[in-house]
Amino acid sequence: MIPIAFNNSYTEYELPEKAFQEGLQALNGILSLFESLVNYAILDILDSAPQENLEVRKQFPRLVALQNVENILDTPLQSTTGPVSFGTSRAQYQVANFVAHSFYETMSKIFSEVDRESNVQMCQPVQQDVEIDMTTLYQAQQFSEASEHLSRLLQDKVCRTSSNIHKAHMRLSGFENPEFDMMLSLCEGTDLWQQVYFSKRRLTDTETQDGIQELCAELKRSYRSRKVPRILFSGEEICKGPSIQSRVRTSAKPSVTTMRQILKKEESLRRAKGLHHREIKKNEKQRLGLLIATSLLHLYGSPLLQNVLNADTIYVAQDKSGDTHKGTVTEAYITCALSSEPIEQRGLIEDEPVPGDPFVLALTTVLLELELEEEVIIKDEDIDEFSERRSLYIALTRLHGDSEGNIDGQYYHIIDSCLQLYDQFSDTESKEYSRKIRTELFKKVIYPLKKRYEVLSNPGELVSSNAVVSQETASSSNSGFPSPQMLSFRAPRGPMSTIAEVSEVHSIIQNAGTPSNPLAVSSDPLLLASQGTISNSKHWLERIDKINKYLNNFQRSRPTARRVKIAILDTGCDLDASCLINLGCTEARLIDHWHDWSGTSKVAIDEDPGKHGTALVALLLRVALHAEVFVGRVAKDEGELGHATEKISQAIRYATSAETGWDVDIVTMSFGFPNVVTQIRDAMDDAIMGKRKRNKEIVFFAAANNDGSNSEELFPASHETVISVRGTDHTGGFVKKYNPEPWPQNKGPLYGTLAENVPYDLGNPASKRSGCSIATPVLAGIMAMIIQYVNYAANGDARLCARLQTRGGVLRVLHYIANSGPEGRRYVAPWKFFERNEEDRLALIKHALAELQSQV
Numbered sequence: 001m002i003p004i005a006f007n008n009s010y011t012e013y014e015l016p017e018k019a020f021q022e023g024l025q026a027l028n029g030i031l032s033l034f035e036s037l038v039n040y041a042i043l044d045i046l047d048s049a050p051q052e053n054l055e056v057r058k059q060f061p062r063l064v065a066l067q068n069v070e071n072i073l074d075t076p077l078q079s080t081t082g083p084v085s086f087g088t089s090r091a092q093y094q095v096a097n098f099v100a101h102s103f104y105e106t107m108s109k110i111f112s113e114v115d116r117e118s119n120v121q122m123c124q125p126v127q128q129d130v131e132i133d134m135t136t137l138y139q140a141q142q143f144s145e146a147s148e149h150l151s152r153l154l155q156d157k158v159c160r161t162s163s164n165i166h167k168a169h170m171r172l173s174g175f176e177n178p179e180f181d182m183m184l185s186l187c188e189g190t191d192l193w194q195q196v197y198f199s200k201r202r203l204t205d206t207e208t209q210d211g212i213q214e215l216c217a218e219l220k221r222s223y224r225s226r227k228v229p230r231i232l233f234s235g236e237e238i239c240k241g242p243s244i245q246s247r248v249r250t251s252a253k254p255s256v257t258t259m260r261q262i263l264k265k266e267e268s269l270r271r272a273k274g275l276h277h278r279e280i281k282k283n284e285k286q287r288l289g290l291l292i293a294t295s296l297l298h299l300y301g302s303p304l305l306q307n308v309l310n311a312d313t314i315y316v317a318q319d320k321s322g323d324t325h326k327g328t329v330t331e332a333y334i335t336c337a338l339s340s341e342p343i344e345q346r347g348l349i350e351d352e353p354v355p356g357d358p359f360v361l362a363l364t365t366v367l368l369e370l371e372l373e374e375e376v377i378i379k380d381e382d383i384d385e386f387s388e389r390r391s392l393y394i395a396l397t398r399l400h401g402d403s404e405g406n407i408d409g410q411y412y413h414i415i416d417s418c419l420q421l422y423d424q425f426s427d428t429e430s431k432e433y434s435r436k437i438r439t440e441l442f443k444k445v446i447y448p449l450k451k452r453y454e455v456l457s458n459p460g461e462l463v464s465s466n467a468v469v470s471q472e473t474a475s476s477s478n479s480g481f482p483s484p485q486m487l488s489f490r491a492p493r494g495p496m497s498t499i500a501e502v503s504e505v506h507s508i509i510q511n512a513g514t515p516s517n518p519l520a521v522s523s524d525p526l527l528l529a530s531q532g533t534i535s536n537s538k539h540w541l542e543r544i545d546k547i548n549k550y551l552n553n554f555q556r557s558r559p560t561a562r563r564v565k566i567a568i569l570d571t572g573c574d575l576d577a578s579c580l581i582n583l584g585c586t587e588a589r590l591i592d593h594w595h596d597w598s599g600t601s602k603v604a605i606d607e608d609p610g611k612h613g614t615a616l617v618a619l620l621l622r623v624a625l626h627a628e629v630f631v632g633r634v635a636k637d638e639g640e641l642g643h644a645t646e647k648i649s650q651a652i653r654y655a656t657s658a659e660t661g662w663d664v665d666i667v668t669m670s671f672g673f674p675n676v677v678t679q680i681r682d683a684m685d686d687a688i689m690g691k692r693k694r695n696k697e698i699v700f701f702a703a704a705n706n707d708g709s710n711s712e713e714l715f716p717a718s719h720e721t722v723i724s725v726r727g728t729d730h731t732g733g734f735v736k737k738y739n740p741e742p743w744p745q746n747k748g749p750l751y752g753t754l755a756e757n758v759p760y761d762l763g764n765p766a767s768k769r770s771g772c773s774i775a776t777p778v779l780a781g782i783m784a785m786i787i788q789y790v791n792y793a794a795n796g797d798a799r800l801c802a803r804l805q806t807r808g809g810v811l812r813v814l815h816y817i818a819n820s821g822p823e824g825r826r827y828v829a830p831w832k833f834f835e836r837n838e839e840d841r842l843a844l845i846k847h848a849l850a851e852l853q854s855q856v
Helices: 017-048 050-059 060-072 088-117 134-157 205-209 214-226 259-271 282-299 358-372 394-401 411-425 433-457 461-465 526-528 537-557 612-623 637-641 645-656 676-693 772-793 800-804 807-817 838-854
Strands: 010-013 166-171 179-185 195-201 231-236 236-242 313-320 328-337 467-471 487-491 498-501 564-572 594-596 626-634 666-667 699-702 722-728 750-754 823-827
Touching: 134 195, 134 231, 134 282, 134 328, 134 433, 195 214, 205 637, 259 358, 282 328, 282 358, 282 433, 358 394, 358 411, 358 433, 394 411, 411 433, 411 838, 537 612, 537 750, 537 772, 564 612, 564 645, 564 772, 612 772, 626 722, 645 666, 645 676, 666 772, 699 772, 699 807, 722 772, 722 807, 750 772, 772 800, 772 807, 772 838, 800 807, 800 838, 807 838
Parallel strands: 195 231, 564 626, 564 666, 594 626, 666 699, 699 722, 722 750, 750 823
Antiparallel strands: 010 498, 166 179, 166 328, 179 195, 231 236, 313 328, 467 487
């Protein structure tokens, strides 16, 4: 039976939902039966073969321990059932959490003796568990201790003549460098502030002799000389450090704007339907969330941390970066009071009925607010049922549950971990508490946040965002139990309608290492192209991401290879939209790649209420990751399209011109007209002729229609020089609504690609669009991906690249990579092309173009 179940074939069945659930239940029953048979066979040995008893007990100590549960426990076992879905039901969570903890405590007691004998630690259920980076945790602990020394020195060195308490604004830098960046108030009742860097290090005898006796006097000298000092400290000594060459002085005074004020202002702008409602860009908020969490790791337990880190206690300052690509950089600060008398930590979170760590609760709140871009409001329904009082914790569990599907799965699990840490770690007075909470924060919150931010900041590393480390950590390296570390990909939410029988599983095993090591992802093109089952449009795009990841290797080896250039003509794009921010590097890719024919804006904008153009640009940038993308606004909204024929024709001429424009290779247009528009037709014909005079070609893609059989395809998709694009679902089936009848002169192969429920926002899977207008940039991006691959791999074969970059060349390649359907429909996806090895791919291209050449 086993050889049959695990052969080398792959079989896939599409089942109705009811049949799928029945099959799933049957399979679970079979697995349960196998498990019972194995367990009873082992236990049977204990009774029937005493000579093997010792060996069995050694190999299966926990299974043996379960035989005598009644003798181990003081109280009888209890049975309970119910949903354990953290955060999705406020009322059920407390009960579910109690059940989970009771189960863990019971099992720990049962296994305590056998685990002690075999030196095994009971595995706790953790999320995205990683091997702890002891270096990072040690540095955080050292930094916290250094902050205690600095706090004592500042209290001792402030002036004694002033009754005013000195204040400090400390930048939440994440503290990768072992220094404190502060703005300190000067004494004598003035409203003057001085920036200063404090660094801890071992001081020499010379430095100690030149120590600072009074800090205020040193700050005044620095203020008058307009310099930013560095002050060194160690133990009870403090002295001037070397001059700072690479520092940029911040504003003369600290910011008085809190993060709460920023969020409220953004909410007001959003309600007023402002074109640019963000005061802080989405990617900057993601960076701030990581910095705040990392700063808490380093400051936890510090006397300088006199308040929790939330939107009311964090101040925000925005400074112009020296890097023109980055623009405005947002920094976060917290305040603390300095005095010769110790300052006690103030009230943290008032009147919270659910016990837990207030710093963790505040971190959870600010992370959720930054991601949802709205204030967390405690409603009347957020009642803790034990105390019958309103609870911030209960409000967060409600919001967390409501956000499922609206934020990406990785961030959803990060918030889930924060809420669990708050509930589980409430004994803040224990000696080991600081070490334990740091370890859990790093492992379950900060490390996943860091990896997520790295991926969103670098779309070329997108595949890594789907990789999740899953491993079982052991308490001792000599326990005799291996700790495998497997690389897997996140499973889709909800039931899948496909049951696949896979006989041979290709596991990717990675050697254990610290989290700072990148995850090893196979670059085998066969694996990248064909691994897994595409169960929805999200998975379809994730497979595109894997191919782009594979192409990164070629880009690094051939950085000077020519890039394919694509122009997209639509309603423009909003660079502040989350779908563009979540891609990362969007602004850098679109520098000098924008033109406004519908207005006079020098910066990219999209005034369409539905942000039609923005969604299309986001998809094109993602699919055609290695191409140059140019954006032209030809209409402010859909209603203006009917009067935009002159603007469209101007945009086509500009986009294809080498003398005055972009000289692109591909133009994609997701709009259409019921009749042929002479101006646009002439512009396309002129563009083709102009290109051919320079021995080049231009390829046009246009949306066919969104009205199914009710009308024929629209112009310009119906024009003979344009590749008309239809729409399919994620399985390749043509969707009737996105599959119009062609005109008689266009009776030939009809190409379509993904168009139904397509998530265009990488950070928000719930943001979806459908239609031929969506399929058009996707198909254009696929062809740009293939052309770019040939540019990388053809070893400078200019003639081959030039032949491919023609309408005829594109159509011949589409003929070979597309799957045939009824009535001449052909479904296009890049899997068939990239599942080949490199030699076969180039052979396919040459064969397709040779056929084209024979027709000339």
